[in-house]
Amino acid sequence: MSFSPSNAVRAARDETPASAHSMSEIASAIKVGEPGSFAALGTAFLTRLPAAPVPDPYFIALSNEMAETLGFDPDVVTGAEKNEFAAYFAGNPTRDWPAGSLPYAAVYSGHQFGVWAGQLGDGRALTLGEVEHDGARLEVQLKGAGRTPYSRMGDGRAVLRSSIREFLCSEAMHHLGIPTTRALAVIGSDLPVRRETIETAAIVTRVSPSFVRFGHFEHFYSNDRIDELRALADHVIDRSYPHCREADDPYLALLDEAVRTTADLMARWQGVGFCHGVMNTDNMSILGLTIDYGPFGFMDAFNAHHICNHSDTQGRYSYSRQPQVGYWNLFCLAQALVPLFGANLPEEGRAERVVEAAQKVLERYKDRFGPALVATMRAKLGLETEREGDDKLANGLFEIMHANRTDFTLTFRNLSKLAKADSSQDAPVRDLFLDRAAFDAWAAQYRERLAHEPRDDAARAAAMNRVNPKYVLRNHLAEQAIRRASEKDFSEVARLLDVLRRPYDEQPENEAYAGLPPDWASGLEVSCSS
Secondary structure (H helix, E strand, O other): OOOOHHHHHHOOOOOOOOOOHHHHHHHHEEEEEOOOOOOOHOOOOOEOOOOOOOOOOEEEEEHHHHHHHOOEEEHHOOOHHHHHHHHOOOOOOOOOOOOOOOOOEEEEEEEEEEEEEOOOOOOOEEEEEEEEOOOEEEEEEEEOOOOOOOOOOOOOEEEHHHHHHHHHHHHHHHOOOEEEEEEEEEHHHHHHEEOEEEEEEEEEEEEEEEOOOOOOOHHHOOOOOOOHHHHHHHHHHHHHHHHHHOOOOOOHHHOOOOHHHHHHHHHHHHHHHHEEOOOOOOHHHOOEEOOOOOOOOOOOOOOOOOOOOOOOOOOOOHHHHHHHHHHHHHHHHHHHHHHHHOOOOOOOOOOHHHHHOOOHHHHHHHHHHHHHHHHHHHHHOOOOOOHHHHHHHHHHHHHHHHHHHHHHHHHHHHHHHOOOOHHHHHHHHHOOOOHHOOOOOOOHHHHHHOOOOOOOOHHHHHHHHHOOOOOOOOOOHHHHHHHOOOOOOOHHHHHHHHHHHOOOOOOOOOOOOOOOOHHHHHOOOOOOOO
16 A cells, blocks of 8 residues: 555545755645644644754754655755755754744654553654645654653753664655555754763654544543534544544544544554554554554564564563454544534434444454455465465464564565475475474475466466565664764765665665564663664
């Protein structure tokens, strides 16, 4: 699925507007409070305030592709206005924010690690506004721009390592075809920020058709503010799901969309071995996007119970639990939306009928996720047809991968080299398993299944390589880029971004980025501060 907003946010126009070729044009293109925008919902939903300036901001990285999507000329950051670009996207505009155009932080609430946390909000993020270009309306947000009224005890800052990780992974996920927020740029500053140690500050510019989370709905429900709850739901429907208006109950239809997109997202995460690490309800997008990259990780050695977040001591957000947590979070969303359901029902018996209807919609998650995951795995195994037992075949592979701790990405990528009727080419995948006999037994079942496939080996391999990436953002690759960036060498960030833009291509010149992780990578840990 490519990154694009719904047709609901496409504006009719005779021609695509010209690109912004200067910082003044870029700043003018980012508008706050336009009709239909989140900011237009009013002060109950957000607080306007300027970003907190950082000293001597400098440019670290840019996604040229994202700049062009927004209608921004990427050459701005290489020309005379490079410093002004860095200042603006650090939250240090060279001119005062125009009257009525201050950025804003949104308020929301949520469940964190399964516990109701009460009011939360954008504690270190400020939305500059939204850009309308080429028929799309996209919100532009600075993460790490300083304290807001929702920062609680935090400093409102992000650090270099977390900003680079989010920048790279946002763009990597997009090119893997997984729904996600995007990233435009990373700006750095030598401002010291304390985490486990003293680090330096950085600000990542995030882009999304919407940053509305499940927690937004929970906030207004928990405070019994039904008018605001309804206004929020109407905003999401009008912007992203206008077809819900045609349903008997538009708000129940909105829940159904969240169920559908979340189920599909979970299947896609599982299919690439991606672990989010902190699936709190305030980190769940109402549009089914991957949002809030913190202690995430792509698995190296496969472990079904892998925990990527060092702070997750109970393993709530382990790889194997992600699909169930997705369902649990949807239950919280449904509860928050209950006051809006059944507006046209008679009062007598309404409560019972509303709960029953919501439960039926939630049950569709299981009906959607299971087949979506099977379809994902069937494609990864190169199976063009559907046969009974395909799910067992995939599970059998996962079982021996788990027992042998084989590399997730390399196993599926190298599986494409296996031939239907000849085991002599099995070595690239077979040698990843310590228990060769276990692999051979599974490979015999796989070949028996391939005998029923119409495609030849070459066609099947090509199809598998279109869905099994060769390049993912492994932790050690991100760490290498971060270490060099900490020494003011940002070339590895740019090179890694270029590699991750083509995850399914062979890229022989970048073969080193596809190898097994080095021994030192096993000692890397990421936490909620990452």
